[in-house]
Amino acid sequence: MSECGQDCSTFQILICNVDSFPEDHSDACLLSHLLPMVARHWTEHVGEAPNRFEQEKQDYAFCLSHTLEVYNPEYVLLVEDDAVPLTDVFNAFFHLVQVRFPEEPLGGGLYVKFYHPERLQGYLNPEPMRILEWVGLGGLAGLVLTWVYTLTLRQQQFSWWVFVAFTIYAMILAELAGRHYLLELRRISPALYNVVPVTECCTPAMLFSKASARRTLSYLKEMVCKPGYAKDIALYQELRRRGEWAWALEPNMVTHVGMFSTLRGSFEGEEPQLL
Template sequence: MCYVLYYCRTLRNFIKWLIITPFCCFARQFTRSRLVCLIKILSVYMVTLTVLFIICQKLPYSYFYRLYDSSGINFARIRILNDQRRFKAHEVLLELNPNETRSMYLENAKSDHLKYAIGVVTVARKNFISEVGELKYLTQVMTQLHDVIAKQGATNDVFPFICNVDLKPEDFDEALHLAQYFPNITKLYSSTYQQGSFQRTGKTEMEKQDYVFCLESALEYSPDYVILIEDDAYPKDNFLEVLEHLIKTKLETNIRRGERTLNTVRWGWVKLMIPYSLTKYHRNWFFFYQWVALALLHSGIVWLAYCFYIECCSSTQESPANIIKTYARSLCALLFTFIYFLLIIWIIGRAYYVQVRSFSPYLHALEPGTSCCTPALLFPSSEVPSIVKYLGSIKCSRHFPLDFALDNYRIDNNIKQYLVSPNIFSHIGFYSSLRQSYNTNEAEFV
């Protein structure tokens, strides 16, 4: 007991000497010069906030964007971007030979060493939206997939296919046109189901059933990995290169004590995209740690520079009182700088810091996944049968959607899920096929 009391007193004295005493000394010495210093600090804060407000007016993911642009959705800009992608897709189709392209991919489906089966889950979207013009999301996604696969030289390893789950697939003109170029798998419905069962089943449950159908369809080709994407998840130019790197270095193997070993951790899926508006620092413990770590990194660099400056300007011999004052000023500088960078990083938004990694495929990382969203997922084929069986045993609803069901499966089976950071797919579906309405989160599209 005496030892415990002794160590408690020693710890208390250490904390008092390290933190409390310098700040008390600083408080007693709060003269006019300290007041001037505080005013200077507040001035720096105000100037920084003003500059950030001017800069962040054009940054859709920043906290100042909505304060500046409250006029509503920028349909003109969304339409321009969509038209640019449609024009690019049209050019790609003009260069393709329909029979050769389709035959090439169908030949891949017979391979015993198929690496990826990529299913694009699609339903017809209404095209009467004058604000954004003709949509053609499926055309954009399929042509971009083919373009990336061809440029990466992976045409023998990948089997992309259209998974048409529309209630009236024979009336889905866009999918029927693309079926000339790419393999097309259609989910057939009876006329009885079309007339009444859809309303009784519900949109969310129907979405889950469609997802299960596409998973099972992809698994029939015996690939190593199944990638299921929605028809408005647009692949980035380096998505295959990033996947190859992450699979080889993070998922199949990992490095321990300088040696590469097989990864024995069971994982269910990797999320290849999540809306950046849902990855703000307060939405996940990992994102929160990133926020604090970034602020500590920036403030630590500035603080070291400040300490170096003080050391160069100080006299060779100082009294103990002056040493304590200098130490107190140093701690205050670190505190104010840390708060300063916390504020700046929060205002700018996590999306722009994450994008720094997009300069190279080797800078992408795997982070702990979140429960949200299923626009683009990578599954190991070994895990797909269990997922299909689980999804078939439960019913989804508006309060229990597909992404929540997958998260429950992960928790029940104690498996890992990951998130690629930054995204290697982008969301182009401004008009939602599930809600049959506009997506109010404009930042994803401009």
């Protein structure tokens, strides 16, 4: 935020501590000396949730609602504790609210995801727009390779078979190299950022407008999460049921650094400090 300068002078940070024993969360308590902090188990009576997934949903709703109460902000960027924002996160924010969606906050969408797992960003995924992007990239690269091939062999006639072969070759090469690496080229300028319809996974960093945050809270209140129906899947299915939409921003604006999952029991029995 200090590097962002005057443009971020009105931004505020709130630490949301939803640990069952807030005073034992050493990181949050240390940060509370520098930044405002709210702790769920200090401010309200919390009953036992039926499962971890419902507990996570309730904690998420608590943090979102208290951010609205404390600051009444125009936008909320809710970042989970295993996500590290990248240096261009503020460029992405200003581009979204000032250039992409200047008339209506987030274009009327419920949220904008700032992260999608790299393993799910490939071309061979069920998002139709990625297939069009893949074919377009292959066609452009195939045209360039065909032009180089024609000049090298000093052929006078354009060969469609050569063009198709190079196009397929470029598409396979792009998939093997990894689409998420190619997306990094978009960091050259915010104008190159890709805003696409959202998919259901995941929630390490989510941008809400004030109005959409309140809608999200009302949706979360109505649903009960359980194994196989976590909050990210629940929100996505609720969008489709209501005929609403949300967005995902590419490339990722945060890095997911989590290794220890209390939600799914990864490394169960191990001390997370040792990992």
